[in-house]
Amino acid sequence: MQTIAGFFKKYRWPLTGALLGALVFVALYGIRVLNPANVDWILNNASPDPSQHYLGWEFFRRSTVRLPYLGANYSAIYPYRTSILFTDSIPLLALLCKLVSPLLPAQFQYFGLWGLFCYALQGGLAQAILARLGGVRHGQRAACWASVLGAGLLVFFPALTIRMFAHTALAANWLVLLAFWLWLRGDALLPTTKRACLAWGGMGLLCAGIHLYYLPMVGLVLVGFAVRRALQKRGIAAVLLPVAVFCGAALAELVVLGAFASNFAGYSNGYLSGADLVNLVVPDLNASWEQDVYMGLGGVLALVLAAVGLLVACLRGRTARMVAFARRHRTWLVAGAVVLVLDAVVAMGNTITLGGKTLATVPIPQMLMDVWAMFSSCARLAWLAGLVLILVAAGSVLRLWGGRVAVGLLAVCMALQMFGLREELTKRYTTYHDAVTYADQTILTDPGWETLAESGQFAHMAFASFDFEHDEFWDLAAFAANHGWTSNSFYMGHMDGNLAAVTLAGEMNSLSPDTLYVFLEEDELARDSFALHYYRLNGILVGNVEPLDLPEDPVPAQDAMAMDLLYADVVNGSLTAAGVELGSGGQMMTPEWMLFPGTYQVTLTGSGFDHSYIYARHGLINQETYKLDIQFTVIDPETMTFTFTTGTPLYYWRTAVHTLDDTPITVQSVTVEKTA
Structure with missing residues (x-):
């Protein structure tokens, strides 16, 4: 008991930050999303992405295991091999849950608990970093509370709010904060090269197992770690080995997840969707939703307050003290500048846009484009700059204004951060506190569906063509996954849709009685091309080689x-x-x-x-x-x-x-x- 009490006493302020994050999550999303057996709120989402994430896991859960690709999924686009990586289903959690799958409910989701975890870590890590940057000492109660309020700026970081339960895996902003914490505490926590390799190797595993876009973001923080060690003249091994281990661990995990052994994988989209860096501090300069990198109104105010604090300090004759401080921390400042410059370069892509105006398009070799375009939505990488700027700004407010004043200033910053996000926050609160969100809204209400499922005849669902844009598609995919069937069509990230479209059409040349064939919209025009018995359930045309115990759909007078x-x-x-x-x-x-x-x-x-x-x-x-x-x-x-x-x-x-x-x-x- 004393050990537990000691732990809570020692880490009470980071835990307070984590509690703030958790309370914000519950206030926004309620507690019903935390029920692992409740999946309707995911399938009812207006965006198909949460359905992709959840159903990707459900198909993976029931997929056969074939070494060496533990993350391979043979059920989502049967009979071909894909990877849990490309459904953004948080591969590490999917693998863990697959191990204990027999103990889990028939329908199981881990995305609600993941959301709570992300918000809690965002708050806890942000407080710990701000306390370090702000020079908060033991016993400085006002400064500690100020660091918690500063952490609130990160809890309401726009990218976290907007991505949660949209691109759920991308809500792991805490990975960048954790990397930043390792960098800040590197001298104490990672004094040896061996420890540094273990820590950064673990970060590589986390990034590859959560979402690929965090590999370059965390990798850039690691570059800052390496640059500082080089400036400290720690030796080539201390500089390069952690980078090599980070890359090697991530690469090994990607191999095991089947990233390089998936059918229909197309890693390069052939374009770069870059950021307008002015959009970090000026809203609505983004060309698209995907390119929005605004750090928030409260974050911008924190930058202004930090700048004003520096000016006031200079006017009060503290310039010499600040210059001395900069000299003592020269390695940090140089390494930090390197990280921000590199992040700006990769986040902008090869088209330089500032203030809404395109200044230049830089021609780059095709080989570099093929690698870079693996992260084609490269504007996301500017989240790193946004997070770092808020942390540095809030930490500077703590140092320059003092604990008591900083409490008020950072409270105002957090309030303005919330105000700037009011529309998004209101939308989430309204949606996730509405009982309709948690109701079964499937369109597959005809008793014939359950008749088909209970017959034991079917093991597969096959769509006549590769087109998941239809509203019915996700209900049908959910039906297949819930009953242990495979599907021959599913949406995967980094997917060669052309190859999938051609392949699926070719599969219709060989029909099987254990497969229920589905014809959506234009596919109904092909019903006379296949020797099937046709039926209509909830308006959806389905067919099978053998007659079923259902009324057959009459041949239409006009096939239009x-x-x-x-x-x-x-x-x-x-x-x-x-x-x-x-x-x-x-x-x-x-x-x-x-x-x-x-x-x-x-x-x-x-x-x-x-x-x-x-x-x-x-x-x-x-x-x-x-x-x-x-x-x-x-x-x-x-x-x-x-x-x-x-x-x-x-x-x-x-x-x-x-x-x-x-x-x-x-x-x-x-x-x-x-x-x-």
């Missing part, structure tokens, strides 16, 4: 499907109640469909078509596209109909409408009919 123009790409136009309205220079591209071999008739209704150019095209993503040879059979200002025949599958087929002059065009509907 209307395209959902809500998902059309529109330039110089808008979607209205009347349809897609195009102005001068306008164009519309319909959603991408896959069409199986056959003869098709496409009918467009609307107005102004006598002032338009209409064509159809197809082609794999990021590859050459081809215009189809089409024949118009109806040409009218309000109706245009064309036909075409294909003897091979058409991948990512689309119809385009372009305006030819200033006459507005309205596209009310686009209907595709298979005529032969």
Whole structure:
């Protein structure tokens, strides 16, 4: 008991920071997300990403284990091998839970507890670092409370709030804080090269086992650690061995997770989505949601207060003392500057954008692009700079303003940090405290689904084409995972969607009675291409080689499907109640469909078509596209109909409408009919 009491007494302030983080989490998300058996709140999320993370784990849980790839998943895109790494399912937790899977409930999620863990560590580590940076000593109660309030700035760090239960694994900002703590405490905690290698090797395992984007962020902190050791003239082994062990441990883990042995893996997206570094302190300069790196209103105020504190200190004649302080900590300042400069370079990508203006695009060798583009959303790497700037700013406020004044100043900073995030915080509170969020909202309510599951006939679910953009897809994937079936289609990060699309279409050449075939939207046009018995459950067309104990779906008199123009790409136009309205220079591209071999008739209704150019095209993503040879059979200002025949599958087929002059065009509907 004395040991436990001593522990709590010794670490009471970091634990207070952790408690703050935990309380904020519970206030925002409630306690129902912590129930491991409650999964509906994940599947009901407006974004498909949480469903991907959870179902990726469920498919992995039931997947066979084949050495040496412990992280391989053979159930998500059956029968091919993928990796738990590419579903962002927090691989380390997935592996641990798979080991004890027989002891877990039939439906089990660890994402709620992970969220609580992230918030608690964010608060605890932030307080410990701020106490160190702020020079807080034992017994300085006001300064300790100020460090807890400063930790609140990191608890409300925008990237943590925005990513939690969206890209849940990316909410592990605490990995950067832990790396920063190891760097700050390196002289005491890691006095020998051996200890340093063990600590940084462990960090490599954590990063690779949680989310790949933390490898470069934590790796940059390690560079700062190495630079400082070089300035201390610790020797080449002390400088380079921790870096080598970090990289080696991460690489070994990635091999075991199957990162380099996955089918359909496409590691380079071929582009860099970089950050506008001014966006760190000025909101709304980001070109997209993915490029938002704003550190928060409270963080910016902390920077201002730190600058004012320095100015006041200079005016009070403390310049010599500050210069002496800088000289004593020269190695820290140089290493920190190196980290921030390197982070700025990698986060911007090869397009330099500042203040919303693109200044230059730097040509880089293709080999470097292929490596860099593995982290194509490189703007995320600027989170490191945001975290470091807040820590340094809040620590400076502690040192320059003193404990009592710092309490008030950092309390205001934390309040403003919350105020700046008020819309996001309110949205999360409203969503996760609403009973509807935790209700079963699956569309698969027809008793026929359970009849199929209980029959014992099926082991696999197969989608006719690779398209997970349909609303029904995730309910169907959840049904398959919950009943121990495999799926032949699933969304994976860094995935070669072209290869998957071609492969899935080829699989339809060999049909099996233990597989339930699913035809979503455009796939229904291919029902006459396969010798299956067809059934309709909740409006979804399914088929099997053998007749089932369900009423068969009658053959439709007309094999036609209307395209959902809500998902059309529109330039110089808008979607209205009347349809897609195009102005001068306008164009519309319909959603991408896959069409199986056959003869098709496409009918467009609307107005102004006598002032338009209409064509159809197809082609794999990021590859050459081809215009189809089409024949118009109806040409009218309000109706245009064309036909075409294909003897091979058409991948990512689309119809385009372009305006030819200033006459507005309205596209009310686009209907595709298979005529032969």
